[in-house]
Amino acid sequence: xxxxxxxxxxxxxxxxxxxxxxxxxxxxxxxxxxxxxxxxxxxxxxxxxxxxxxxxxxxxxxxxxxxxxxxxxxxxxxxxxxxxxxxxxxxxxxxxxxxxxxxxxxxxxxxxxxxxxxxxxxxxxxxxxxxxxxxxxxxxxxxxxxxxxxxxxxxxxxxxxxxxxxxxxxxxxxxxxxxxxxxxxxxxxxxxxxxxxxxxxxxxxxxxxxxxxxxxxxxxxxxxxxxxxxxxxxxxxxxxxxxxxxxxxxxxxxxxxxxxxxxxxxxxx
Numbered sequence: 001x002x003x004x005x006x007x008x009x010x011x012x013x014x015x016x017x018x019x020x021x022x023x024x025x026x027x028x029x030x031x032x033x034x035x036x037x038x039x040x041x042x043x044x045x046x047x048x049x050x051x052x053x054x055x056x057x058x059x060x061x062x063x064x065x066x067x068x069x070x071x072x073x074x075x076x077x078x079x080x081x082x083x084x085x086x087x088x089x090x091x092x093x094x095x096x097x098x099x100x101x102x103x104x105x106x107x108x109x110x111x112x113x114x115x116x117x118x119x120x121x122x123x124x125x126x127x128x129x130x131x132x133x134x135x136x137x138x139x140x141x142x143x144x145x146x147x148x149x150x151x152x153x154x155x156x157x158x159x160x161x162x163x164x165x166x167x168x169x170x171x172x173x174x175x176x177x178x179x180x181x182x183x184x185x186x187x188x189x190x191x192x193x194x195x196x197x198x199x200x201x202x203x204x205x206x207x208x209x210x211x212x213x214x215x216x217x218x219x220x221x222x223x224x225x226x227x228x229x230x231x232x233x234x235x236x237x238x239x240x241x242x243x244x245x246x247x248x249x250x251x252x253x254x255x256x257x258x259x260x261x262x263x264x265x266x267x268x269x
Contacts, residue, residue: 004080005053008088012079016053016089016101022159025104031161033100033171034092036060040067041171042102049076051101055086058097067098076100091163104161107179109189112150115177122195123149123264124218125257128183128232131157131224137168138254139221144172146261152179152218154186187235190218199228199236200260202250208240213264221257 005013018024019032030050033042042049049071054064072078081089089099116122125148130136136158143151153160160178181189190197195216200208213219220236222228227250233239242256250256 002078002080004082005085006082008085010085012051012053013081013085013089016099019101020091020163022162025159025161029104030101031104031166032091032163033102033166034090034095034098034163035167035171036064036067036096036098038166038169038171038174039071039098039100042100042174043067043070043074045174047102047105047174049074049100049102051077051079053079053081053086053089053099055081055083055095055097057083058086058095060096064098071100092167107177109179109181109185111177112152112179115150116193119149120216121214121268122193122216122218123147123268124152124195125150125261126152126154126186126197126218126220126232127257128154128220128222128228129157130221130253133158133162133164134168135224135252135254136160137165137170137173139257140165140169140172140176140178142254142258142261143176144169146258146265148176148261150177150179152181152186154181154183156180157223183229183231187231196237197232197235198238198240198260199232200242200256201227201233201239202241202244204239204241206238206240207243208260208263211238211240212267213238214267217264219257219260219264221253221260224253 025031052071197218199220
């Protein structure tokens, strides 16, 4: 019989709740993964799980037991929770009975060198100072769907281990390599590797469908309110825009990124 937690005052429950806060995540170098799909992708990607909290009364399907067994065999501690306790640690309105604590794993430009080895046409996304977790998670989801080789987060405002990033990515943060660096480090790295930078801006003359993006390319997108900083705009090899035919002057950054990524997919077919 696995242990069951019935008290909201249990130290493990308190620690789990604390991980909603960035300071606790930074201190412990751990984060939360909630949801069947998210945990399945984390497990498929061999991401280590330290502790898995479960509540069988909240399971939505019949595949949870197999996933729990896989996670257990990997060495994770499995803890059964009473429903009221599980709802305390869940950050979802409709929890599905699975929440895990996992160690953070961060990648650098040195890791990207290995990922892109022998790749003659790298396909990258650069996200500069994205502020909203939901947008960063959605960009990850679109990156996975369009076959991006890596997402590079520059000058980050949002913690990539924020529970809402994990949730919005639907677990694709475990399928798309995420590199953390600074603009000052990345810009010369891209030039040294002959990867063109395509900067999205409403002020560009060329529409995104008119430009050649079949070669090595990094699609660069910026903050929700201000867009890309001057250094990206000044050093970009390509400036492109998405036509805006209504009253709005720009799209949500995640929506815009998705359009640009699928244009690269279209051109490379």
